Amino acid sequence: MISSKLLRRITFLFCSLSYCSSFAQSPINLKTEYLFNPIGLDNPNPRFTWQMDDKRMGAKQNAYRLMVSTDSVALTQGNANLWNTGWLQTSTSLKVYGGQLLKPFTKYYWRVDIADKNNIKSAKVKIASFEMGMMDGKNWQGSWISDNQNPAIKPAPYFRKTFEATKKIKSARAYITAGGLYELSLNGEKVGNHRMDPMYTRYDRRNLYVTYDVTHQLKAGKNAIGVLLGNGWYNHQSTAVWDFEKAPWRNRPTFCLDLKITYTDGTSETIKSGKDWKTALSPIIFNSIYTAEHYDARLEQNGWNKVDFDDSKWKRVIYRSAPSAQIVAQALHPIRNIEEITAKSIKKFNDTTYLFDLGRNISGVSKIKLNGPEGTIVRLKHTERLYANGRADMSNIDVHYRPTDDKDPFQTDILILSGKGEQSFMPHFNYKGFQYVEVSLSVPIELKKEDLVGYFMHSDVPVAGSVKASDPLIDKIYYATNNSYLSNLFGYPTDCPQREKNGWTGDAAIAIETGLYGFDGITIYEKWLADHRDEQQPNGILPSIIPTDGWGYEWGNGPDWTSTIAIIPWNIYRFYGDTKILADNYENIRKYVNHIDETYPTGLTSWGLGDWVPVKSVSPVELTSTCYYYADVVILAKTAKILGKANDYNKYTALALKIKNAFNAKYLNKTTGIYHTGLQTELSVPLFWGIVPEESKALVAENLAKRVEADGMHLDVGLLGTKAILNALSENGYAEIAYKVASQKTFPSWGWWITNGATTLYENWPIDAKSDISMNHIMFGEIGAWLYKAPGGIKPDENQPGFKNVMLQPYFVEGLASFEATHDGPYGKIVSSWKRTPKGIEYKVLIPANSSATVKLELVRDVKTSLNGKQIGSGTFNLQAGEYIIELKSIH
Numbered sequence: 001m002i003s004s005k006l007l008r009r010i011t012f013l014f015c016s017l018s019y020c021s022s023f024a025q026s027p028i029n030l031k032t033e034y035l036f037n038p039i040g041l042d043n044p045n046p047r048f049t050w051q052m053d054d055k056r057m058g059a060k061q062n063a064y065r066l067m068v069s070t071d072s073v074a075l076t077q078g079n080a081n082l083w084n085t086g087w088l089q090t091s092t093s094l095k096v097y098g099g100q101l102l103k104p105f106t107k108y109y110w111r112v113d114i115a116d117k118n119n120i121k122s123a124k125v126k127i128a129s130f131e132m133g134m135m136d137g138k139n140w141q142g143s144w145i146s147d148n149q150n151p152a153i154k155p156a157p158y159f160r161k162t163f164e165a166t167k168k169i170k171s172a173r174a175y176i177t178a179g180g181l182y183e184l185s186l187n188g189e190k191v192g193n194h195r196m197d198p199m200y201t202r203y204d205r206r207n208l209y210v211t212y213d214v215t216h217q218l219k220a221g222k223n224a225i226g227v228l229l230g231n232g233w234y235n236h237q238s239t240a241v242w243d244f245e246k247a248p249w250r251n252r253p254t255f256c257l258d259l260k261i262t263y264t265d266g267t268s269e270t271i272k273s274g275k276d277w278k279t280a281l282s283p284i285i286f287n288s289i290y291t292a293e294h295y296d297a298r299l300e301q302n303g304w305n306k307v308d309f310d311d312s313k314w315k316r317v318i319y320r321s322a323p324s325a326q327i328v329a330q331a332l333h334p335i336r337n338i339e340e341i342t343a344k345s346i347k348k349f350n351d352t353t354y355l356f357d358l359g360r361n362i363s364g365v366s367k368i369k370l371n372g373p374e375g376t377i378v379r380l381k382h383t384e385r386l387y388a389n390g391r392a393d394m395s396n397i398d399v400h401y402r403p404t405d406d407k408d409p410f411q412t413d414i415l416i417l418s419g420k421g422e423q424s425f426m427p428h429f430n431y432k433g434f435q436y437v438e439v440s441l442s443v444p445i446e447l448k449k450e451d452l453v454g455y456f457m458h459s460d461v462p463v464a465g466s467v468k469a470s471d472p473l474i475d476k477i478y479y480a481t482n483n484s485y486l487s488n489l490f491g492y493p494t495d496c497p498q499r500e501k502n503g504w505t506g507d508a509a510i511a512i513e514t515g516l517y518g519f520d521g522i523t524i525y526e527k528w529l530a531d532h533r534d535e536q537q538p539n540g541i542l543p544s545i546i547p548t549d550g551w552g553y554e555w556g557n558g559p560d561w562t563s564t565i566a567i568i569p570w571n572i573y574r575f576y577g578d579t580k581i582l583a584d585n586y587e588n589i590r591k592y593v594n595h596i597d598e599t600y601p602t603g604l605t606s607w608g609l610g611d612w613v614p615v616k617s618v619s620p621v622e623l624t625s626t627c628y629y630y631a632d633v634v635i636l637a638k639t640a641k642i643l644g645k646a647n648d649y650n651k652y653t654a655l656a657l658k659i660k661n662a663f664n665a666k667y668l669n670k671t672t673g674i675y676h677t678g679l680q681t682e683l684s685v686p687l688f689w690g691i692v693p694e695e696s697k698a699l700v701a702e703n704l705a706k707r708v709e710a711d712g713m714h715l716d717v718g719l720l721g722t723k724a725i726l727n728a729l730s731e732n733g734y735a736e737i738a739y740k741v742a743s744q745k746t747f748p749s750w751g752w753w754i755t756n757g758a759t760t761l762y763e764n765w766p767i768d769a770k771s772d773i774s775m776n777h778i779m780f781g782e783i784g785a786w787l788y789k790a791p792g793g794i795k796p797d798e799n800q801p802g803f804k805n806v807m808l809q810p811y812f813v814e815g816l817a818s819f820e821a822t823h824d825g826p827y828g829k830i831v832s833s834w835k836r837t838p839k840g841i842e843y844k845v846l847i848p849a850n851s852s853a854t855v856k857l858e859l860v861r862d863v864k865t866s867l868n869g870k871q872i873g874s875g876t877f878n879l880q881a882g883e884y885i886i887e888l889k890s891i892h
Contacts, residue, residue, distance in 0.1 A: 024054075024123065025052060025056075025059065025114070025116050025122055026052075026053050026114075026123070026124040027050045027052060027064075027112045027114050027126060028051050029049075029051045030048070030049075030050045030111075030128035031128070032046050032047070032048055032128065032129075033046050033331050034049065034520070034522050034523055036128075037129045037130065038130050039130070039173065039212075040132075040210065040211025040329050040330075040331070041130055041131065041132050041329055042133055042329040043331070044101070044102055044135065045096050045097045046096075046097050046102075047094060047578065048094070048095045048096075048112065049093060049826060051826070051827055051828045051849070052114060052828070052848075052850040054116060055849075056849075056881075056882070057883075058117065058882060059116065059882070060116065060881065061090075061093065061114045061116065061117075061850045062116060063087050063088060063090065063115040063119070064090070064093075064115070065086060065087045065088065065112070066083070066085045066095050066111070066112045067083065067110060067112075068080055068084075068099050068108055070106065070107070070108060070109070075109050075127060076127060082099045082100045082102075082108065083099020084099075087115070091804075091850055093850065094577065094802075094826070095112075102132050102135075103135075104132050104133065104134055104136065104139050105131075105132060105134075105139075105173070105260060107129060107131040108129065108131070108132070109127050109128070109129050110128055110129070111126060111127050131173075131211075133211050134175060134209065134329070137325070140175075142256045142257050142258045142270075143273055143275070143319055144255070144273070144319065144322050145159070145254065145255065145256070145273050145275075145277060145319060146251075146252050146253065146320045147279040147315065147318065148252045148318070149320070151237070151252050154237070154285055155281040155283075155285045156228060156229055156230055156253075156284035156287055156428075156429070157252075157253070157280070157281060158228055158280050158281070158304055159226070159228075159229070159255070159273075159317065160277065160278055160279075161224070161225050161273075161277045162224045162225075162307055163222070163225075164221060164223070165221065165261060167263040167264070167265060168264040169220070169261060170262045171213075172214045172215045172260065173214065173259070173260050174186075174211070174257065174258075174259050174260075175209055175211050175257065175258045175259075176210055176212075176227075176255060176256070176257045177198060177208065177210070177255065177256050178198060178256075179207065179235075179251065179253055179255070180230055180231050180234040180254070180255075181196055181197065181230035181232040181234075181289075182197060182227055182229055182230070182253075183428055184212070184225075184226070184227055185226040185227075186217040186218065186223065186224070186225060186226075187219065187223055187224055187305075188224070188303065188305050188306040191212050191214055191217065193337075194334040194336060195335045195336055195457055196232070196429070196490065196491070197330070197334065198210055198330050199330055199332070199335075199491030200232065200492060200547055201530075201534065202531065203234050203247075203323045204248055204324050206328060206534050207322070207323055207324050207326065208327075209327055211329070218261070223307065224305055224306050224307045224309070225259065225271065226304060226305025227257065228284075228428065229254075229255060230287045230289075231253060231287055231288060232253075233289060234247075234251070235251060235253055236250065236289070236549075237288055238291045238401075238403070239401075239402045239403060239404055240401055242400075242502065242545070242548075242549070243549060243550070243551055244290070247549035247550070248549065248550065251320075251323075254320040256273050256322070257272065258272050258273075275316065275319070278311050278316060278317065279315050279316070280301065280304070280311070280314040282299070282304075283295055283296050283300045284428060284429075285299070286407075286414075287427070288430065291401075291408050291410050291411065291430075292382075292410070292411055292412050292430055292432070293413050293427035293429060294413070294414040294415075295413070295425055296416040297415070297416060297420075297425075298374065298417075298418045298419075331523065332523035332527050333462070333521075333523050333524065334460055335458065335490055335491060336458075336460045337365075337456075337457055338455075338456050338458060339455070339456040340454075341358050341362065341453060341454040341456060342358075342449075342450070342453055343356040343357060343449050343450075343453065344357050345359075345449065346452075347390060351444035352442070352444055353439070354447050355390060355436060355437070355438050355439075356436065356439065358436070358437075358454045360759040361433065361758075361775055361776050362433070362434065362435070362456045362457075362483070362487060363431055363456065363457055363486070363488070363497035364432070364455045364456045364457035364458075365427045365430065365431055365432065365457060366380060366413075366455075367426035367453050367454075368415070368426075368437075368439065368451060368452045369422060369424040369451055369452075370417070370423070370451060372441070372443065372445045373417065374417060376416070376417040376441060376445070377414065377415070377441070378414070378416075378417065378425075378439065378441055378442075379412055379414055379415075379440040379441075380437050381412045381437065381438040381439075382412070382413075382436070382437055383397075383435070384396060384433060384434060384436070384776065391438065392436050392437075392438035394411065396774065396775065397433070399499065399771065400499055401499075411432045411434065413427055413430075426455070431457050431490070431497065432497065433487065433497035433499075433774075433775075434454075434498065456487075457490075458488075458490060459486075459490060459491055461486075461519040461520055462519065462824075463518065463520075464516075464517070464825075465788065465822060466821070467788065467819075467820070467821050468819070469787075469791070469816060469819050470816050470818040470819065471743060471815065471816055473743060473754060474742070477742075477750045477751065477754055480753070480758055480759055480760050481761055481778075481781045481783060481784035482518055483759055483760045484761040484777060484781055485514055485518065485519070485784070486519075487776050488511075488778045489521070491524065492524070493511065493515070493524070493525075493778075495507045495777060495778070495779065496776055502545040503546045504544065504545055504556075505542070505557070505562045505564040506544070506556075506560060506561035506612065506719060507719075507777070508528075508564055509561070509568065509723075510719060510720075510723045510779055510780075510782055511778045511781045511782070511784075512567060512568055513571060513788075513789075514778075514785040516575045517784065517785050517794075520824070522572055522575075522578075525572055526580075526584075528546070529565075529585055531547050532565050533584075533585065535548060536565070536588055537553070539591070540594060540595030541553060541557065541592075541595060542592065544556030544557040544561050544562065546564075558605070558607035558608025558621075558625050559605060559607060559608055559625050559628040560610065560621075561609060563628045565585060565589055565592050565632075566585075566589045566631070566636060567631065568581075569589070569635075570582070570635045570639070574796045574798060574802075575803070576826055577801040577803075577804060577826060579642060582639045583643060586639060586643060586645075589635065589636050590636060592632065593629075593633055593652065596632075600629075603658045603659040603661070603662035603663070604659075604662050604663065604666065605622065606621050606622040606625060608621050608624065609621070610624055610625070611717065611720045612779075613718050613719060614716070614717060614718030615716045615718070615765050616716060617679045617680070617681070619676065619679050619681040619682045619685075623675070623681075623682055623686075624681065624720045626663050626691075628689070630660060630663065633656040634690070636652045637649055637652035637653045659691075660691050663686075664693060668686075668692070668693075668696065668700075670696060672699075673700045673702065674700075678703060678707055680704065680707055680708060680711065680716045680721055680725055681716075681718065681724070683700055683701075683703055683704040683728070684721055684724040684728035684729070685720055685721060685724045685728075686700070687700055687704065687724065687731075688723065688727050688728045698732070701728065701732030701733060701734060704725075704729060704732075704734070705734040705737050708725075708729070708737055713737065713741055713744060714741065714744060714747075714748055714749060715741060715744075715748050715765070719780070722779075722780050722782055722783075725741070726738045726741065726742055726783065726786040727782075727786060729741070730789070730790040735791075735811035736811075736814055739790070739791065740815070742783055743815060747765065747766070748765035748766070749765075750780070750783055752767075758775070760775060760776040760777075761776070761778060761780050762775050762776075763777035763780075788821045788823065791811055792819065792832050793808050793809045793810030793811065793821070793832050794808065794821055794832050795809065796825075797854065800852075803823070803826060803827055803851060804827065804851055804852075805851065805853065806825075806830055806847060806851060807853070807856070808832055808853050808854065809856040809857075811858075812834060812836075812841050812888075817835065818834065818836065819833070821833075825851075827848045829846060829848055830847065830848060831844065832845060837889075839890055840887065840888045840889040842885060842886075842887050843888070844883070844884070845885075845886065846882075847879055847882060848881060852880055854876065854877075854878050855878070855879060855886070856875070856876045857874060857875065859874050859875055860888070863889065863891070864890075864891050867886055868884055868885055869885075874888075
């Protein structure tokens, strides 16, 4: 008989010779700063993450070794000249760089080798790379330039420069930052496929630069660089209630560029922005990120960004000061045209008016192609709904628009034709929220359905999750939720893509879990929390919209909204297991909590907007705001413990208890288990945020269930109640009632919107409301996360975050024959899928390598539970990585 020791030795020999393919394991999805092979990083200590590709049951990483080098060939052979961690006995898959000092403009290569639970090391070598950018503002060589200093000038400016590359090019990088927006081109071709760069920040405090690999767009000999500048939020010429036209940073758009070329002989040179550039006005005669874009094709200068263009009539540029002293890398997923959507139908009203219907509501732009006489004026009006006569109706989204004249119509692009054959138009520096495009022509032109398409634009965050239900209504609700989430992700989370485009904090706090379950959005949120740090006042106060020009410090910024400073970092930590965002924002959370504590020493706070846009019942602002204040303090205490700040942990744990006691003393009737008057929001918000005493939870939850039943299984909540209610029911024994609310088809409900044609989520429950009637809002979007958490049963384990251990607790609710949720977490794909069978439930689970799961199933009498065919005890049990089939069968 072969001993176990000898068997392991034989196994090792076979696997090392690659004869044992079924035992093969390797690291995959190597990322730096959560991006694949990024260039232009500033972080001197970047984070490395990876996953383990190992399909075996119980697959686990026992150790890893991470190496970094400037020489990819040497690294392949196991030699690292910058950093070698040595073999670390740990199953973690996130490591912060700790090697020799990284240098600007340098490309680095890295590999990670992993050993499995049998200490067999990965055979395959995979090399990833990352490249540092400026790292320090002193490394910029270019000057900030513009064509003017008058922010009232309407046309967008062109800029150009020619230069000669006399030697063979090895590599080239373009580094560009702007006050406003830009499009960069080389030799007549646009560089990259990003839209709306750089991302919006508080321009007078921090600007972002973007790095492009332009090696293949340069050529030997003469080259031409072209830059087109747009206003963006930097030079807001449209007028609305938020006073962005009065922003302290406002000026004519400006930019700074370094084009760094490295030649094969080892030399390098930098082509930079400066006085030797020339400028002229472009055919974009007006551009506003808030309203639209106007384009006069008669003013086109063909070849303006090519070498042989005659720029003798162009002007010299002027120097400008930098908008801020802090220019940092834009290391996040960019905005792109993600999806082309063909028009579903076209309706002709007369010879000069057409209505295109995309069939769904999107954020983005339309692109039209047409041929008409010179001087023909084409107006493209973008709306979310129609009047009864079929014409475009904008009355639901123009409420905050305050135009000074008729020259800047809302969401209406204006195109003037050149008369030189067929041409196409798509805005450069604007996006809208719309489903319909009404095209009005100054002269008759025959248009076809194919002449207009829409582009769904948003931050290009990777998809990280999916939901599939036996009830088509649930799938449609999830689809609409994702559409609204993505429609409101443009380098920061927004409220709506048409009427405002503002970074409302409350909306983003509600949607954070929905976003993180469905999409890999950490890069966007890390950028947005930097915006929070830019905007926070010394006393801790934050504005209700971030970024802001100064609006929002006096209205809408209580803890029910601006708790984003705590809630967003905490959820990133839960989903990614990365403490950096907690450390980066710790002092900001502390300042915020201290301000509330000092201002409201009783522990109760009435600072806030309350349960915004309720169905009918209104709950006290003090009740909801105090719950959010409590949540912030609990997060702060937990964060202090994680970061090793023992004194703060004790201090804020005591403060949390003080708030909890004061809240329950005022609002909870312990005898009846009723908070205040017992409205849905008043019961669900305390349950969700954990402020209910343990001994009262069951009674409060029972009262909530009774209240929902009394309300006909319909919602009677606003924004804050919507975040809480489904979770409060499911987590406290009433998942069936939660599902009945979630799957309702009559008013008020998500299903009510869907049955009335919604492809996105709305801002108000009544479709015919008189106010708050955007048709693309994410603020009621918690249902997306709830589908993962309740029928899907997937939750991160706070004690082993980043889905190192997955909490699986699906609710097999009546009304669903099957349900599947998947989530791609830091360790890989998690699958939680169940279906009804003639004898019970079949539940399929996939737990990725190097992670584990705790499965919690309800104890049901006369039900037998089996795991991969073997009977087990019901209730709670733990699983290693692998695929499992859990069957719950009735014994009768």
